[in-house]
Amino acid sequence: MATAEQIMSLIRSHSDDDDEHFYTIALQIASHEARRGHKEIANEIRDLYKARNQREYKQTCVPEELMDILAIKPADVSLNQLVLHRGIKERIARILREYLEQELLKSYGLSNRRKILLIGPSGTGKSMTAEAIAHTLHLPFIAVQLDLILSRYMGESSAKLHQIFNFIRENRALYLFDEFDTLAAMREGNDIGEMRRVLNTLLVRIEQDASDSIIVAASNMPDSLDKALFRRFDDRICYSLPDPESIGALIHNSTGSFLSAEASIGSLVSKCTNLSCADIVNACHDAVKDSILQGRDSVRPADIERTIFERSRY
Numbered sequence: 259m260a261t262a263e264q265i266m267s268l269i270r271s272h273s274d275d276d277d278e279h280f281y282t283i284a285l286q287i288a289s290h291e292a293r294r295g296h297k298e299i300a301n302e303i304r305d306l307y308k309a310r311n312q313r314e315y316k317q318t319c320v321p322e323e324l325m326d327i328l329a330i331k332p333a334d335v336s337l338n339q340l341v342l343h344r345g346i347k348e349r350i351a352r353i354l355r356e357y358l359e360q361e362l363l364k365s366y367g368l369s370n371r372r373k374i375l376l377i378g379p380s381g382t383g384k385s386m387t388a389e390a391i392a393h394t395l396h397l398p399f400i401a402v403q404l405d406l407i408l409s410r411y412m413g414e415s416s417a418k419l420h421q422i423f424n425f426i427r428e429n430r431a432l433y434l435f436d437e438f439d440t441l442a443a444m445r446e447g448n449d450i451g452e453m454r455r456v457l458n459t460l461l462v463r464i465e466q467d468a469s470d471s472i473i474v475a476a477s478n479m480p481d482s483l484d485k486a487l488f489r490r491f492d493d494r495i496c497y498s499l500p501d502p503e504s505i506g507a508l509i510h511n512s513t514g515s516f517l518s519a520e521a522s523i524g525s526l527v528s529k530c531t532n533l534s535c536a537d538i539v540n541a542c543h544d545a546v547k548d549s550i551l552q553g554r555d556s557v558r559p560a561d562i563e564r565t566i567f568e569r570s571r572y
């Protein structure tokens with residue numbers, strides 16, 4: 259049962275027309291009920307929230323001047339599709355928990371961690387993580403095409419960034435600044451003065467952002483990132499190539515019922531040591547596709563070994 263204080267907050271936010279606060283309290287009540295074992299009530303509240311977000315998602319409308327820079331994407335990936343080290347999963351779970359309990363934290367003068375930097379090699383699940391967080395929190399998933407800001411709006415890129423952060427403030431969503439290193443990398447051979455200005459504006463805007471949105475920046479070139487960037491983020495999560503246990507999980511997950519549970523994949527693991535998660539997933543999908551096209555309904559470890567070999571030659 260919701261506390262009197264929560265009911266008062268609901269009524270207050272309703273009369274203030276403060277939708278965000280209203281739903282945050284509702285989610286707090288859901289967490290409270292779930293903790294007391296009332297899973298059904300908790301799920302019902304979360305479903306109502308989800309339905310409202312789906313309506314909102316449809317309404318998220320990017321203005322014409324930002325249409326080429328902000329791309330609304332579907333977020334269909336769930337967290338359990340991601341194969342990650344336990345430490346990273348815990349860090350993600352903390353982001354989710356703090357988001358759902360943001361009002362509670364606010365009442366103590368604290369804010370939830372919502373500016374996240376993901377660093378690590380290509381194909382290790384950084385973009386997928388951003389998508390899964392958006393999916394789990396039922397937030398619209400919007401990719402910010404930083405490279406276009408620089409290539410198409412040279413000379414007015416600082417103004418574009420201001421427009422973007424105004425949009426972020428007005429439209430609660432998860433914003434993914436992918437290939438965050440673009441700014442640093444493009445410094446070479448470009449108008450360095452302009453790059454500096456853009457980078458500085460970006461840093462200031464990230465720092466000043468007090469919206470309800472989640473901002474995720476991803477980079478696979480941490481060395482080229484300006485160190486000043488790091489402290490603007492509430493959390494920095496480092497990804498790495500998969501360890502043997504993760505390799506096994508990736509192979510099993512991406513071959514599904516095509517690989518019998520008894521098949522020994524031990525010898526495959528050592529063949530994947532320098533491959534990214536994306537390479538392994540793609541090699542497994544290649545092997546599954548070959549089997550289907552050859553009219554077979556199963557994949558042998560040797561089939562996967564061949565497609566892994568093909569991929570590792572690139």
Ligand SMILES: Nc1ncnc2c1ncn2[C@@H]1O[C@H](COP(=O)(O)OP(=O)(O)OP(=O)(O)O)[C@@H](O)[C@H]1O
Nearest residue numbers: 340341379380381382383384385386478535536539
């Ligand atoms: N940790 C993972 N668990 C499961 N699948 C993964 C993982 N990492 C990558 N994949 C697979 O590889 C694809 C590409 O991954 P993703 O785009 O998240 O990589 P990335 O780290 O963002 O790479 P880049 O730095 O090049 O942008 C995913 O769609 C998924 O199929």
Ligand SMILES: [Mg+2]
Nearest residue numbers: 384385436476
């Ligand atoms: Mg990516």
